[in-house]
Amino acid sequence: MLKLFFLKEKFAYSTNRNLILKVNLGENMQREELKKKLCESVDRRREQIISIGEQIMNNPELGFKEFNTAKLVAETLGQLGIPYQEGLAITGVKEY
DSSP: OOEEEEEETTEEEEEETTEEEEEEOOSSOOHHHHHHHHHHHHHHTHHHHHHHHHHHHHSOOOTTOOHHHHHHHHHHHHHTTOOEEEEETTTEEEEO
C-alpha cells in the first residue's frame, strides 16, 4: 500500500518501506491521477526496488551500525534527484 504525502509545492512523495518516489504533480492533479502516476512509477522501477530490498535483506546490519544501508539509501535518493541529509543519529538519512 502506498502512503502519499506532500513535502514540496508541486511534488508528491510516496513511501513504501525503503522505497521513495517523487512525482511531478503538474497543475490541478486529482487524487486518482496522482495514484495512477505513482503506481506507474513503481512499475517502472520494479527491478530497482526489488534489488534494493534484496541488498538490504542479504546484508543485515546491527542497529545504529547500518552504514551500508545508509549509503544505499543516500545513493538511491541522489539517483532520483531528491536532496537528502546524512549522518543523523549516526546512520540516519532523510530527504529534505
